[in-house]
Amino acid sequence: MAQFDLPLDELREYRSASAAPEDFDVFWSKTLQEAREHELDARFEPVDTGLSTVRVFDVTFAGFGGHPVKGWLTLPAGADTPLPLVVEFIGYGGGRGLPHEHLLWASTGRAHFVMDTRGQGSAWGAGGGTEDPVGGGPAYPGFMTRGIDGPENYYYRRVFTDAVRAVEAARSHPLTDASRTVAVGASQGGGITLAVGGLVPDLAGIAPDVPFLCDFPRAATLTDRHPYREIGLYLKTHRGRTEEALRTLSYFDGVHFAARGRSPALFSAALEDQTCPPSTVFGAFNAWAHDDKAIEVYDFNDHEGGGPFQEAAKLRWMRSYI
Numbered sequence: 001m002a003q004f005d006l007p008l009d010e011l012r013e014y015r016s017a018s019a020a021p022e023d024f025d026v027f028w029s030k031t032l033q034e035a036r037e038h039e040l041d042a043r044f045e046p047v048d049t050g051l052s053t054v055r056v057f058d059v060t061f062a063g064f065g066g067h068p069v070k071g072w073l074t075l076p077a078g079a080d081t082p083l084p085l086v087v088e089f090i091g092y093g094g095g096r097g098l099p100h101e102h103l104l105w106a107s108t109g110r111a112h113f114v115m116d117t118r119g120q121g122s123a124w125g126a127g128g129g130t131e132d133p134v135g136g137g138p139a140y141p142g143f144m145t146r147g148i149d150g151p152e153n154y155y156y157r158r159v160f161t162d163a164v165r166a167v168e169a170a171r172s173h174p175l176t177d178a179s180r181t182v183a184v185g186a187s188q189g190g191g192i193t194l195a196v197g198g199l200v201p202d203l204a205g206i207a208p209d210v211p212f213l214c215d216f217p218r219a220a221t222l223t224d225r226h227p228y229r230e231i232g233l234y235l236k237t238h239r240g241r242t243e244e245a246l247r248t249l250s251y252f253d254g255v256h257f258a259a260r261g262r263s264p265a266l267f268s269a270a271l272e273d274q275t276c277p278p279s280t281v282f283g284a285f286n287a288w289a290h291d292d293k294a295i296e297v298y299d300f301n302d303h304e305g306g307g308p309f310q311e312a313a314k315l316r317w318m319r320s321y322i
Helices: 024-035 155-171 188-199 216-222 229-237 242-250 254-258 278-287 308-318
Strands: 043-047 054-062 068-076 083-089 111-115 176-186 205-209 265-270 293-298
Touching (some): 024 155, 068 155, 083 155, 083 188, 111 176, 155 176, 155 188, 176 188, 205 308, 216 229, 216 242, 216 278, 254 278, 265 278, 293 308
Parallel strands (some): 083 176, 176 205, 205 265
Antiparallel strands (some): 054 068, 068 111
16 A cells, blocks of 8 residues: 555644543553562573673563563673663564574664563564463453453553563663663554653653554554554454543553653654554654654655664664763
């Protein structure tokens, strides 16, 4: 499909109609407070990877509910002073994979932490190793409707909490500089990055690429591509629950986290992206509260977005912040 969403000049002015719940901030403050009642218990176990230019640690920390969450911390070999830190989140269905898949950011002389996504890691890549021990009500296969009966049960409450704790875990290592931390991610990883950007007040910057989990009311009715389509297929069976589902999703909408963003940001959008339609990305970008923000636009790309070209853009952008 060629460009199917709003024209670019309208995208630059687009504002989401999604409304944040009145207790949005209270909900997230309470959620994180409950998570922090569990000791972070961040453990860093050295891994012999056969790589000579980096050191890798197999990380375990306590996420939502104190549940163990995995990650990789990669440092340039020979690092002996605290380094700028890049925390990365993974796309839908993927896991942390293998250490040698994550060499870009350590190659720039920065520390790099990649978080495993609970319950995922079985759809592509080299897998994940973090279980999601929490059950839920009836859901369409996938993750988008797990616990959609209420915000306290919703799957991404656990994931976003894990992500905040991942930043805390990565910052707890003696060779990372907490004051120079940037969060990055593409697709689902971009949506998680937006949540972290709205929940962690002292980041040096965020860089969400073609972010998922934004502007749910528009996304669920504009595209029939998965994963957003999971919402419509759930509601196709559970007739009459649309209002209830959208209320739950409003607590997890990247647009509302963007409105609370307090750091510089570099976004990207692709105008033929049917997975994360460009208007939903611009809905979050235009809501981003910090004045120092930019968006790279890829006119003829689908959900692959800028790919390596966007990586190059992030490399240039990041020099100004960490």
